[in-house]
Amino acid sequence: MKMLGHEGQIIDVLKMDVEGSELDALEQMVDSRVLKNVNHLCIEIHLIASYFDRTLNTLQRLENEDNFQFFSSRPNPIVAPMAVPGRYKTEYFLYELAWFKRRT
Secondary structure, three states: OOOOOOOOOOEEEEOOOOOOOHHHHHHHHHHHHHHHHHHEEEEEEEHHHHHHHHHHHHHHHHHHHHOOEEEEEEEEEOOEEOOOOOOOOOOEEEEEEEEEEEOO
């Protein structure tokens, strides 16, 4: 934000598609409180089983600490559904998720 001259300004929509680095980026953004001026956040997220607890914790922090309200999810069909370990079904593991900022 500093490099682009957006510090202190309201960002209406921030869209992230960073091909597998979204969890590291999102954790850094929540930790640094940089999302305080973002109204809408849209992320393509990879749901990887070995990082599922970390992903869930980070998304919960986004909602609890940064006051975001989840409102949309849809699978991204660019990657075919895969078998869920221990289950007899397939699921998508690539999703488009979106939140809006709850303002008080």
